[in-house]
Amino acid sequence: MKAFGKILGLVLLGLLLIIVAAGFALTHFFDPNDYKNEIRQIARDKAHIELTLNGDIGWSLFPWLGLELHEASVATLIKPDEPYADLQMLGLSVRVLPLLRREVQMSDVRVEGLNLRLNRDKNGHGNWEDIGKLPTAAPAPGSTPPAAAGEPVAETPAQPEKPPQPIRLDIDSLTVNNARVEYNDEQTGKQFSAESIQLSTGAVHDSTNIPLKATAFLSTNQPVLRVRTELNGELRIERALQRYKFEDLKLSGELTGDPLQGKAMTFSAQGQMLLDKAANVAEWTGIKISANQLRALGELKANDLDKTPQITGAISIAQFDLAKFVDSIGQTLPAMAEGSLSKVELVSRVAATPTSLALDNINLKLDDSSFSGRIAVEDFAKQSLRAILKADTFNVDRYLPPKSEKAASATQARQTEVASTEADAMAGAGSTPLPDKPSKSAWSTERLFPVERLSKLDVNADLTFGQLTLDKLPIQNAALKATGQGGLLTLENLRGELYNGDFEAKGTLDVRPNAPLLNLQTRINRVPVEKILESQGKNPPVKGLVNLTSTVTGSGNSQQALIDTLNGNASFVINNGVLLNANLEQQLCKGIATLNRKSLSGEPRGKDTPFQELKGNLTFRNGVASNPDLKVRIPGMTVNGDGDIDLKVLGMDYRVGIIVEGDTSAMPDPACQVGEKFVGIEWPLRCRGPLELGAKACRVDNERLGQVATKMAGDKLSEKIDEKLGDKVSPELKNALKGLFKR
Structure with a gap:
């Protein structure tokens, strides 16, 4: 037995020496470069590709089947002269014996200078679509022609295919240096590229973590963008379970380009990623994202990957300065008050599909305001916005652009005109001539509505506020419901409490015509009229609680255009009010003294005139409001008025009559004792000038006073x-x- 074992050992040793000698002989006396043409033909016949080998082929046989290709390129047989890929060098080695067990054990795999070119032509055809296809040509002599139409075709019984056994993957490392991938779309002119691609991995084994590092420069031409990226992490491939993990993912880089206006955005993303193809699930947990000043945490999960993916998760954005962030990426926000958008914070649940996004259970902090509720874009293509939000306080004014210099100059000029007229009126206390009608427009001609954006808007909003500041008006318990679709915006309801009163408004804005059409209905109940006017920077001519109902229409895309076309009607009542700096008693006294042929002995007093009720109806025609039934009830007298208010210049022209109703007590000046003979007589006044002057613009109407005499x-x-x-x-x-x- 010992002799047999010795002989067997010698035989095996001899066989091994023979194999080694054969491998040495093959690798030293057999040169694969002599068979390049045969290799190219095999590539054409078997893989249907055009393989060009410009460099040398290096190889080894045992124990590694090694191969090195230099200066090689690959093209389709359809366009053999247009390679879609080339490389400087590809080097790999495979252990021979494990191949017999369907195991791939490779040493280091190196790829140098890979260049992959993908092109879609003007007809939308991509060059990668021809890979593996044969060119259309006439049948070769002796080949079997295809069956004629109508002839029965012999069917070859289908052989059941056995599922291939999985091949074990075992690579010591993978290295890719200086690779480049480019994509060109001739239909759209868009170009994408990834350059200077560097990829290195550790040992590649199934069901083990594979260290991975990659860097690249990405770019596109529409718009011009360039991204420097670096990726690190550990990749785990579990092919039997169809599970793929990317653990300790770290992606970082810098973005530059035309949209950033010469500035740059640094970014990073971290987390754990999982793709489970068997369960059609993908997850990204432990998310950490940063972009300049922005910092966010979260988690996302996608289901139904084989159908329509459904994404759910949560996101938390730490407080940051949104205004500075937008500036840091070269963008410009609309002009707004200084300090706006300096403190923004968001916590929300996320639900999304490829065509929609919803933020639920929102907790949004915006400067001094807090919002809760839901915001959703139901259809990206249609920009279908849905919002249900509740806020504690919100100041709209701080986020609106200030008045333009042109509008501010016009406002200042008008205020100067009104102030000068008011000073003259007060100085004369009714003895000066009537003030002139205002001549300067009170409204801006600047574009008011962004028609292009509004025409595409699809919105449904339901908003409530504990306190809403709008146009300097502090509205309590405000509620807004509005919809917009196809260019028709509908204000279903805007209501709230204002200075212990309340109001409500409804209306529509139709931006489909060339000149947008506005329709508005309003109701105001017991709101101090002077507070409304003061909030608009106007000097109130009157105090009191106003009740107002109105229905108006207008067309145009500026304040002036809307006022010029304003039509409709309104009715108003002001209770328990005061005509400020307007002494109607003095005006009445002057008229009586004139008829008594006496002169007033005292200086006029600039006191107010209290009233019980001021009411009337307005009819608007192209920006002019006719008021034929103005009535003011003052203790002991009644004031009737008939006139117009020109809203284009905020001017008025009224004929007013004061009737003494029976209070015959002595007037403050002996020259204007009323007495019984003046009871029931309508004493005429004329009120003309800026609307802000109110009763201060009234004078005795001497022409009509003669009729009284x-x-x-x-x-x-x-x-x-x-x-x-x-x-x-x-x-x-x-x-x-x-x-x-x-x-």
Whole structure:
């Protein structure tokens, strides 16, 4: 037995020496470069590709089957002269004996200078679509022609295919240096590229963590962007379970390009990623994202990967300065108050599909405001925005652009005009001529509505606020419901409490016509009118609680255009108010003194005139409001008015009558004692000038005062006729004589 074992050992040793000698002989006396043409032909016949080998082929046989290709390129048989890939060197080695067990054990795999070119032509055809295809050509002589139409074709019974056994993958390392991938779309002119690709891995084994590091420069031309990226982590491949993990993922880089206006954004992303193809699930947990000043945490999970992926998760964005962040990436926010968007923080649940995104259970902090609720884009293509939000406080004004210099100059000029007129009116206290009508427009001609954006808007919003500041008005318990679709925006309801009163508004804005159409209905209940005017920077001519209902329409895309086309109607009542710096008693006293042919002995006093009620109805026609039934009830007298308000310049022109109703107490000046003879007479005033002056723009109407004097003289003659004639003549004759003198 010992001899047999010795002999067997010698035989095996001899066989091994023979194999080694054969491998040495093959690798030293057999040169694969002599068979390049045969190799190219095999590539054409078996793989249907055009393989070009410009460099040398190096190889080894045992115990490693080694191969090195230099200066090689690959093209399709359809376009053999247009390679879609080339490389400087590919080197790999495979252990021979494990191949017999369907195990791939490779040493280091190196790829140098890989260049992959993908191109889609003007017809939308990609060059990669021709890989493995044969060119269309006439059938070769002796080949079997295809069956003619209608002829039965012999069917070859299908042989059941056995599922291939999985091949074990075992690579010591993979290295890719200086690779480049480019994509060109001739239809759109878009180009994408990944350059200077560097990839290195540790040992590649199934179901073990594979250290991986990659760097690349990415770029695109529409828009021009360039990204420097670096990726680190450990990749785990579990092929039997169809599970792929990327643990301790760290992606970082820098983004530059035209959209950033010469600035740069540094970014990083970390976390654990999982793809489970068997369960059609993908996860990204432990997310940490940063982009300049922005920092975020979260987790995401995607289900139904084989159908329509459904993404769920959560996101938390730490407080950051949004305004500075936007500036740091070369973007510009609309002009707003200084310090706005300096403190932004968000916590929310996330739900998304390839066409939609929803943020649920929102906790959003925006400067001094806190929001909760839901925001969703139901369809990216249609920009379908849905919002249900509740806020504690929100100041809209701080996020609106300030008035332009042109509008500010026009406003300042108008205020100067009004202030000068008001000073003259107060100085004269009713003795100066009537103020001139204002001549300067009170409204901006700048574009008001972003028609292009509004025409594409698809929105449904339901918003509530504990306190909402809008146009400097502090609105309590505000609620807004609005929709917009296809260019028609509908304000279903805007309501709130204002200065212990309340208001409500509804309306539509149609931006589909060339000139947008506005329709608005409003209701105001017991709101101090002076507070509204003061909030707009205007001097209130009146105080009191106003009740107002109105329905108006207008068209155009500027304030001035809307006012110029304003039509509709309104009714108003102001209760328990005061006409500020307007002494109607003084105006009445001046008229009485004139009829008494006396002069006022005292200086006019600039006190207010309280009233019980001020009411009327307005009819708007192209920016002019007609008010034929103005009525003011003042203790002891009634004021009637009939006039117009020109909203284009905020001017008024009224004829006013004051009627003493029976309070015959002494007036403050002896020259204007009322007495019984003045009871029931309508004393005429004319009010003209800027609307802000209110009753301060009123003067005695001397023309109409003469008519009052004539009437009073006629009444006095009628009394004398009665006294002298008594019952001596018939009543018909006395009435005829009275009428004669009253003409």
